[in-house]
Amino acid sequence: MKTSTAPAPSEADAGAEARGSLARRLRETPEVGVVAACVVVFAALAIDRSTFADAVNLQGMGFDLAQYGLIAIGESLVILTGGIDLSVGALLGTSVILMSWFNVRAGLPPVVAVLATLAITGLVGLLHGLAVTRLKMAPFVVTLVTYTVAQGVTLAITSGTSITGIGGLFGDIGQTYVAQIPLPLILFAVVAVAAWFFLERTYVGRQVYAVGGNAEAARLAGIRGDRRVVAMYVTSSLLSGFAGIMVLGRMGVGSASGVGVGWELSAIAAAVIGGVSLVGGQGRIVGIVAGTVLLEFINNGLTILQINSDYTNIVLGCVLALAITADRLRARGIARRG
Template sequence: MSSSTDTAPAPAAAAPPKPGAGLLRRLVETPEVGVVVACVVVFTALAIDKSTFASAVNLQGMGFDLAQYGLIAIGESLVILTGGIDLSVGALLGTSVILASWFNVRAGLPAGVAILFTLAICGTVGLIHGLAVTRLKMPPFVTTLVTYTVAQGVTLAITSGTSIPGISGFFSDLGQSYLAQIPVPLVLFVIVAVAAWFFLERTYQGRQVYAVGGNAEAARLAGIRGDRRVVSMYVTSSLLSGLGGMLVLGRMGVGSASGVGVGWELSAIAAAVIGGVSLMGGQGRIMGIVAGAVLLELINNGLTTLQINSNYTQIVLGAVLGIAITADRLRARRLAKRR
């Protein structure tokens, strides 16, 4: 006869997690995985449709373009991480092309000195941006919009609508050379991306940038000198615009501002947002930014390879940017609900 004190059967032991399940879940939850997959899908589709798309010549051409757009995308992203925005990156890139040409040809300075002078001016512009935002509390949008307008005016004033020929061959060596069949500008872009990744992910100052962008007041109460981080990011953004200008000048072989940098700030912002950088600041990683820049280059080059009217490129870019911003706001709302 059974006793009333008989114990209930013990519950079955939980099934052990499948090997690799945790890794797969973390991979799926990684914010950048979506844009990386999109890059693979777009590249594969275009390569299947057009065999010339995956040719060595076309890939090298994309490498040159990616370096130019990617540099200003990284600079733009660093500013956005602090909760700001830099609308001057494209115009400043175009101005740096003219400044370097003028220093080299009209002022007769060696190419290396002309580059240093140009980068010094770009860095000073970034310093002014940072001080205006932190000390004068001017809105970043307005501050950098002023520079956007002034930079375009300076470019036209220096050139009077004409180009500056006769630049040093050093610029061509910088903007058109290869290292083991890899474009030198692409190598420089990778170096800058790795340096930015190391700064943000592996240094105390980099973590402070996220803290300032996430909650400036909390960062201040924690003893973080947020103003310094904001200023340094604006300076870095302007310097990367200047560096991008040197690469563009090397590819063109002549100092011309015709269409150079116009609208590039939109591409930079799009690459950042597509890559997972929140427009509210404090969220985003370099891997996503690079993937966002790659995706935009694949789309731009793909439309050209498919011989689609270039006017539609801006439509596609605008649509992609709109989708990215919408996704950013939905992601922000989801995070707010979790908190």
């Protein structure tokens, strides 16, 4: 009696299967698209305008990237838990004024002024977290209140004037270069690596994803979800204060004029463009950094091309709409595939 055996797969079949598997993983990895977009935008602008890729402009983008990137990481940590923080921009602006006031008008040393400001921003984040977890208030409402109050506090302290004469420490942080690389950009890179390690290499970081993906399932698994949510709100507010140090050092004065206004939209856009799901539980630091870089390329490119700044928000809104649409389509596609 003869037995038949199935033909062994050929090398060509194995190669095709491997390529199909790789293509499928690439389709389901949002970071690939945004990284490719960064490369394309950078190349196109560098070819069209040689000044875009020169050292001076790249260093300027490095300073901007550090400021926006820090609040984007903080915003993303909150979104990963299923929440939202609309106060990151306004809180950054308030931290600039608080540090200036503590240093110049209260006469505190720069280090003490920074620590006092970070303590206040951390307390604000703690209140956000407790309101969301204990009082079950909507994150949108809680942080919108802080957004409004922070802007009011900023204007009340300055009365429309700038605070001058700040300590040299702020300038040392906000304007220093290390091997021609802006120090704020290096600090941002350190924070990004720390956030990446926390989310992807620690047990607590994985719990953050679990809470954002399904809070009830996380609770049944013994995860203290409320603590994770509170911690992310505190971290977001602290990063807003930390970014304020860089902004103050770069400006050299404590001014309420336009500082932080609308930056929360850029932070949310960077997160969503980078693959962070607005429903929580999905997203990685690599994508968030790439999303921030892409937005900076676009903003700077519009300036280099001498396009009216009034169109910047239009472009930002269109990019954000495309990112949200892509996020929903990707989520539906993954759900259909089970």
